Amino acid sequence: MNEALELFGEVRSFTQKEAELYEKSLANLYIEAGDNFFDDLKEEK
16 A cells, blocks of 8 residues: 555545546446346356
């Protein structure tokens, strides 16, 4: 953790507007496939 702080310094959280833009951007990048990758991992255990 200290190394990350030394490399990148303090970081702030998204503003409400930035968070909305981020979520909207992600929604445009991915297409819902109907499959949940994490469900597949649970079945392998």
